[in-house]
Amino acid sequence: MFVLSILGDTLSVHPRNFGAPPAQALTNQINKKYANRILHNVGMCMCLFDIVSASEGKVRYGDGMLWYKVKFRMVVFRPFTSEVILAKVKSSDESGVRISVGFFDDIHIPTAYLPSPSAFDPNERSHFWYNPADPPDDYDPATTTLSQTDLLDTSKSDRWYIEKNDIVRIRVESDEFYDDEPGPPKGEKAVEGEGKVKRPSYSVVCSMVEPGTGVVDWWSGAGGDEDVEMDDA
């Protein structure tokens, strides 16, 4: 889920930091500029890994800073497509489940990527997977299609809930960057103020459709679950 990205930049060191070794001052400068920030089409920067090369510091006309041309490697959070990761359920609503890895929480699982058949229980405010221990005779997970109302009529003991703070194993399906460049405010928008929901600049879509993915406890140790898994495989 982490990668090393090689980046280049021209950075300045304030005279206040001339006392520190240049490498140390530059490290601070890089971390200050990049840590916890999202780079378009690169990912979310965590921290500096190392400095590859740096030029001599130069003073330019107009300020007292030392300017360095630096090439460095960043630790970047960018899970690759089809990677399997462990994460925590942050919240659920009708549109799907929101997942968090602590430092990054724009991870979504739309309802289509939840284990089938599943439904949203408005009373519990969470999704559940209908996985009966002894299914009715006419029920076959592969062919039977249950409507949302059918699913909400099922007995609670057959529902496997995806609750808040559950640890889930999920597969990365896709990721998307959105460049939220500030432009001139349009007439209507300016009046409405912050009427529009802000889109995250980096978001990841994951799934828990396959056997083995989903809440970790579903698959730990229980032999019965593995039978289901084998059937599907």
Added chain:
Amino acid sequence: MEVINARSALLSNYEVLSLLRELEADHLASTKTAFRIKKEEEASGTTPLPGGSREPEILDNLRTVEVEAIEYLAADWQPTSKQTAAGVTKLVKALAPYDLTKGEKLQIVNLAPSETVELYVIVEELEDRFGSDQPVEILEKVKESLSAPDTPAANGTSAVTPRYTAAAPVNGTYEEPDNWDEEDEQMWDDTGEGAGVEGELDVDDD
């Protein structure tokens, strides 16, 4: 800013965690030194130059991501607490003979699967590619690479309790006075620092 190579190498969770822990340790050390220097200056009566604060700049964004990422990577449901640098190296070498892709190997290291179901998720078409025996071997190798959950002392996460329970019965009571001395020293330091803060407050009051 230019991106020279967005994905030059893959990093395992364990590597990132050790890097972040190093950063955290550096940060703690530097704030401690800064505090000590400040205290010494106060004690000797020299006033620091105006505007020339020697306190290291605290990078809020770095601290945030550092703390949150360590919390995620060192959580008890992650295998990182049982991993060691040597163990990970050994595991990667042990996985070399199998025809796994780079990404699959990385995920095996990151997730340390203990059951076949988990391996099915990580490795595509596990059965067709590896039959039924090799997955069991792979799981066995993963298990070997992890240190027993009872001895995570190397990472220092939960080393405090086992050290006392293990050391006391073997070495008898002689071990304990040593520890007490150490603790006394630390306690003394703490009061020193506390006094420093009080002194500072007094100055403010004046």
